[in-house]
Amino acid sequence: MIFHTKHFGPVTVEETRVVEFPQGLPGFESCHRFVPLEHPASVGLIFLQSLDVPELCFLTLPVRVARADYRLSIAPEDLELLGLPEGRRPEIGLDVVALAILSFSEGELPTVNLLSPVVMHIATRRAVQAIRPDEQYGCREPLVAMELTC
Amino acid sequence: MLIIRRHCGQSICVGDGVAIEVLECGPNRVKLGISAPKEVQVIRGETRLTRQQNLAAAEIPAKALGELQKHLRADPGEPASTLVPGADAARAISPGSLGGEI
Numbered sequence: 001m002i003f004h005t006k007h008f009g010p011v012t013v014e015e016t017r018v019v020e021f022p023q024g025l026p027g028f029e030s031c032h033r034f035v036p037l038e039h040p041a042s043v044g045l046i047f048l049q050s051l052d053v054p055e056l057c058f059l060t061l062p063v064r065v066a067r068a069d070y071r072l073s074i075a076p077e078d079l080e081l082l083g084l085p086e087g088r089r090p091e092i093g094l095d096v097v098a099l100a101i102l103s104f105s106e107g108e109l110p111t112v113n114l115l116s117p118v119v120m121h122i123a124t125r126r127a128v129q130a131i132r133p134d135e136q137y138g139c140r141e142p143l144v145a146m147e148l149t150c
Numbered sequence: 151m152l153i154i155r156r157h158c159g160q161s162i163c164v165g166d167g168v169a170i171e172v173l174e175c176g177p178n179r180v181k182l183g184i185s186a187p188k189e190v191q192v193i194r195g196e197t198r199l200t201r202q203q204n205l206a207a208a209e210i211p212a213k214a215l216g217e218l219q220k221h222l223r224a225d226p227g228e229p230a231s232t233l234v235p236g237a238d239a240a241r242a243i244s245p246g247s248l249g250g251e252i
Contacts, residue, residue, distance in 0.1 A: 017242035027200075027202075057208075058207055109221060121245075129204075131196050131200055132196075
């Protein structure tokens with residue numbers, strides 16, 4: 001299928017790349033289908049492109065690029081939504097992918113939302129923006145110096 | 151901010167039709183019961199924060215991407231590459247392969 005994207009014009013997307021957000025995201029509750037995109041000119045950035053609204057595309061980074069020691073903290077209802085067992089913390093890279101949404105205003109440094117990462121269950125391709133029940137991170141954390149490698 | 155102390159079982163009334171009752175008090179947290187009319191939205195503070203942050207993040211204009219890339223590069227002196235529009239340049243990633251790279 002060919003979809004129109006915010007940054008790249010039309011892009012071919014296979015159904016197996018589509019990620020479903022059963023509850024959308026806060027502020028975008030009716031946007032359920034997204035596809036993660038990458039581009040050679042933006043190594044390290046993952047573009048979370050909405051398939052429902054072409055102008056909607058979140059810029060994200062894997063949480064461990066933002067904070068190497070990041071550990072997930074997911075509420076039971078979000079684990080259930082993802083189809084993950086309760087009582088066991090899912091492993092980044094094995095069970096799930098966790099992406100932090102970037103914000104950027106002109107004249108300011110970019111910040112990253114580590115309070116509520118987008119968590120995708122690899123096996124089912126279901127995703128949720130999982131708001132941490134603990135106080136460990138904020139939604140506008142500064143980016144520390146990073147090395148984005150191919 | 152109005153500060154009110156309540157015991158377990160006591161309640162607070164807000165405006166017309168909103169009531170908050172303290173149901174349980176634990177060492178680290180409190181269980182609250184909230185009654186409100188259907189049209190009044192009741193959400194956790196951090197959900198509202200997340201919503202506001204998502205709306206702000208969605209506003210990043212396409213033209214700001216180049217500026218953002220400069221902040222993300224290890225070597226800020228490196229010239230910015232330009233995005234090439236078109237179906238061939240951007241690639242959809244499978245979540246499984248994203249996982250492998252982390």
